[in-house]
Amino acid sequence: MNASLSRRIAAEAIGTGLLVAVVVGSGIQAAELSHDVGVQLLANSLATVFGLGVLIALLGPVSGAHFNPAVTLAAWFTGRRTADGLTLRDVAGYVPAQIAGAIGARLWPTRCSASRW
Numbered sequence: 001m002n003a004s005l006s007r008r009i010a011a012e013a014i015g016t017g018l019l020v021a022v023v024v025g026s027g028i029q030a031a032e033l034s035h036d037v038g039v040q041l042l043a044n045s046l047a048t049v050f051g052l053g054v055l056i057a058l059l060g061p062v063s064g065a066h067f068n069p070a071v072t073l074a075a076w077f078t079g080r081r082t083a084d085g086l087t088l089r090d091v092a093g094y095v096p097a098q099i100a101g102a103i104g105a106r107l108w109p110t111r112c113s114a115s116r117w
Contacts, residue, residue: 003062005093011063012072013097015055017105019067022051024106069095 003011026047030040056065064086066072072086072094079085086094 005090008063008090009093009097011059012066012094013101015059015063015065015101016067016098017101019048019052019055020102020105021108023048026051063094066094067098069098072098 023044026044027040030043030047033043034040052067055067059065064075066075072091076086076088076091
């Protein structure tokens with residue numbers, strides 16, 4: 001990860017936001033397309049898997065594609081012994097960015113949906 005800290009933080013915020021938008025948006029869309037809960041779950045799961053795969057492919061080289069504060073903290077905790085993992089400064093930037101990205105993105109799919117969950 002040779003990118004600057006601000007670029008990595010932006011990648012985490014954007015990636016987390018897009019992941020939340022994919023999960024929530026696909027859930028809303030699945031509910032509008034079918035009344036069968038099994039089909040809804042399958043559609044939501046497939047959209048999430050493919051969305052996450054694309055986000056990891058695009059943003060993984062920039063920030064590591066954690067997209068989750070728990071993953072960031074685990075990466076920091078396991079990497080601190082070898083000194084090649086995340087620094088505490090990275091964690092202090094990643095976690096608030098991930099939270100802000102998730103909160104911001106959570107509101108977007110519901111504004112685009114007719115059902116207004």
